[in-house]
Amino acid sequence: MINFSDFNKKFKINHIYKNDYIKVHTIFNQEFEYFSKTIFSLNKNLILFKDDDINLKYFLNFFWKFLSICNYLPISFNESSILHEKNKKKDLNELKKILSDSYPGHSNEFNFLVDKYHDFKISTINPFLDGGTDYINNKLNLVLYDGALDLDNKYKFIEKTNFFTKIYNYKFESLSMLNPTVELLQLVAYLDIAHFINVYNFNWFNRDYSNLSLFISSKDTKTLPVNIKYLDFKKPEYTIDNQLKGEIFEEDILLSNDLNDIFLKIESENNEDKNIKDIDLRNKNELEKIRATLVQLSNGKIAFLNNDSMSNQSHDVINISYLGEILIKPRKIDLIKPGEFILFKGDKATSMLEKETLLDDKNANIYYSERKEWKFRLFQELNRLGLDKVIKKIKEFGGRKNISLHNIRYWLYPKSLKARDKETFFSIMKLCGLHNQAETIWINMDKLEKAHRKAGRVIASKIEEIIKKDVKQLKEKGFQEYSLDDEGSGSLEVYKIIEKGKTIKIKSSYTDKPMLLSDL
């Protein structure tokens, strides 16, 4: 008779319930992410025309297939394009022209895709290897890919995912899977054919593997879930250069000031302030000052960009993406480069955020008056008690132990809303004689904070819309003033950075606005 004892061991699947059985690695690749997302969005926007337009269909399918190779095969972009182009029939540049005529609103996308594809064609980068682990052509590891195409013989220990119809007589040390679907990972995980499974996912693939355990709802039948560890990968700084940069003309240089002279002048003023003998007056002066970076703007103006550690040390810069999309993005001041255009909210624009907030929350006026009230009272207490005693009192009333000059400066800053922690904020309120209303003010400041964030997004999109209309003129002229609405409450000024100077302490009222040297 047949001996079945060999089979009894063969099908064991109880070794999968251990720590770190599945490890998920996240891979970042900014260029490919943009490229993929552009294909997705173009496909989404033009899907209605796809069936009737052969050229569009070919164009979109061409890129879609290229994506599916790059997303699932562990090879370089260059090798992916070679595999992909075996069936290429049409000239992409020709198609791009035809499609740009047919869908002029998307010509930027067509251009971007074709140009980028040409870059990828010569790129030897293998996005999966950028995950940092040498797991390809490693005899202890089997790579599984979910694709229809066959790979070159030089790749070893790689199988298509239909491998499970084959019978392996040994267990792998590890398995590597590339952007697997939940179903596929589930299937492979429960096969128990490797000691560990490594999953390599592109960060823009939002796969949720938390539901891999299987269960039947009957009371007594349970399944142990398999253990999945998401490795913590820090997203790298995406460093694409801002495409919107103006040329620095001779005229700009002629109108410019000597930034070093300005720096020396302010430095000497600061030194004079340090010599003030009245400590309270000296502290008060010091409170008004923040660190700011001096910049030369177009049209002969200068500005001090708030670069103090109490702030987020960034300023709004006008960016243009590969696809010609205008975006207002805050950028670290130290990273802003000459030629870039930065945005200033005009004199009347301070009310812009408040106006937008009021549209969303009708009680915002009450909150604003509360904010004004507690800051005014704090300022009065400072005048009355002096800085040291104010800090001492706040600590006594239950505030946090490490309060410094910077914190007091931040709380006095008209745009700030509250302290970071509730205890400190309550002790400030107690100092200001607002103890009874502390809870209400805390809640209202919180509401304002959320409303500001929302209003900020609305304003940014309005600004983007309006700047989009005449970017060309902005580049030629070097600066521009915009108005967001007819009432003139939302005026904006955009200037080109000509030169960057040093960072120095200066009165906060001088910061974040364009001015002439004579205004100092």
Next chain:
Amino acid sequence: MKNVSTFVDYFYREIKKEKNFLAFIVTGNKPILSEVLLSQLINKQLNEKINQVSKIDILEQIQDSKQKKLFFKINKKRSNSKFLYYDLCIYIGKKENGLYIFENKSSNIKEEISKKSLETITYLKSEDKLIEKIIKENNFPKVPNTKFVLQIISIFGLDWIYKDNFFQKIDYFSTVKAFSDAKQELAKKDSGFNLLLSEYFVSFLSARSNDRNINKIKNIKFYANSESFLNFFDENLESFHLVKLNIGELKFNEAIHRFDSLCMEKNLSIDNNFLDFDFAIQSGSLIL
């Protein structure tokens, strides 16, 4: 943790209680596991039968004239390494010189066979009707030429080929490709699997077949994948059911959903022997 063989033992133990039940396994999509289980189910039945009968003594059968019987002799010319062909023979009598005389109906000749050569002969003991039918049709049995087949013949004669009631066939539902791939793979390990998984013991129906004439006999019905379960399982059918769902296969989610509802309605068997098998993610049984 219990293994495949133990599962099969439990399955037969449950059958003896004669209540309709369903044993289920949710497992990884392991190739050939279904067919190994199927083979074990068949093997187990055969083993039980073997224990009930003793080895055939052909001489005894020739001399016993109480019951009608047909004899079959290996046709050496036609047989090869893959198949054995048998000729139909009728025993006439014994010569004084010790030779046994048979009428070879297939070749239409008389043969005189020595006592030593009787080992190439087997027999079928049956009622008149079947014997008449076989003689009339003059059907040559053809069987795989393997050690295992010869072993079976030495014990059961050719009953397993001709008699419907010899063995309760297992109704097996799976995909054609998976079944044929598994048969090939298993035959590489032991040629005996060719017989175990042949139509003598297995009644196969493709998971995607439109055939709805399911065998109503109280057989073992083995649904080897989700599609089979969805297409063919009928809880009202008087049978012993074995359902195997494989994670990740086509229609797995639908099958789990349906199975889930079934578990809710029927409840799991309390004294469940079908839990904790090392080849299963989940297992258990329901009384239908």
